[in-house]
Amino acid sequence: xxxxxxLAGFGGQGVLFAGKVLSxxxxxxxxxxxxxxxxxxxxxxxxxxxxxxxxDEPVGSPLVVEPNLLVVLNGPSYDKFIDTVxxxxxxxxxxxxxxxxxxxxxxxxxxxxxxxxxxDNNLAKGANIILLGKIFKETGLFSDETIKKAFEKCVPPxxxxxxxxxxxxxxxxxxx
Numbered sequence: 001x002x003x004x005x006x007l008a009g010f011g012g013q014g015v016l017f018a019g020k021v022l023s024x025x026x027x028x029x030x031x032x033x034x035x036x037x038x039x040x041x042x043x044x045x046x047x048x049x050x051x052x053x054x055x056d057e058p059v060g061s062p063l064v065v066e067p068n069l070l071v072v073l074n075g076p077s078y079d080k081f082i083d084t085v086x087x088x089x090x091x092x093x094x095x096x097x098x099x100x101x102x103x104x105x106x107x108x109x110x111x112x113x114x115x116x117x118x119x120d121n122n123l124a125k126g127a128n129i130i131l132l133g134k135i136f137k138e139t140g141l142f143s144d145e146t147i148k149k150a151f152e153k154c155v156p157p158x159x160x161x162x163x164x165x166x167x168x169x170x171x172x173x174x175x176x
Contacts, residue, residue, distance in 0.1 A: 009073030133173020
């Protein structure tokens with residue numbers, strides 16, 4: 001297995017956290033993993049993206065240049081990364097904030113109104129995790145047990161409600 005993933009959006013949308021969850025899923029399943037965050041100096045409101053590599057073999061470079069999975073949470077991220085996706089790749093798009101439609105015929109596109117679903121379900125900052133749920137459904141990358149264990153590693157024990165909210169967001173993503 002080799003998954004090269006880019007998650008991209010504005011700072012504050014949880015792009016780096018979503019990448020961290022993906023990375024922990026890989027670690028829990030005994031894969032080789034790299035997680036490389038990248039963000040502008042403004043952080044919240046600025047640009048943010050994250051490269052994640054999950055592999056059966058040691059990872060040669062943590063930088064993802066040609067992802068086979070792309071998650072975009074805003075229009076500028078779509079514009080920047082859509083042409084980098086390898087043929088046969090998958091793109092997951094938050095349609096609440098991204099108006100563009102994929103015109104390439106060599107990749108699969110999934111359109112999810114993640115930010116709207118976040119608001120509708122009272123899941124503050126949950127759009128990123130809703131999109132992860134869709135990835136998990138469409139790729140079968142990780143089991144529900146692995147996903148839950150990853151969230152248990154990433155969510156502080158002092159905030160158990162966040163674990164519950166994140167698992168709810170995963171289910172919403174899987175069902176949309």
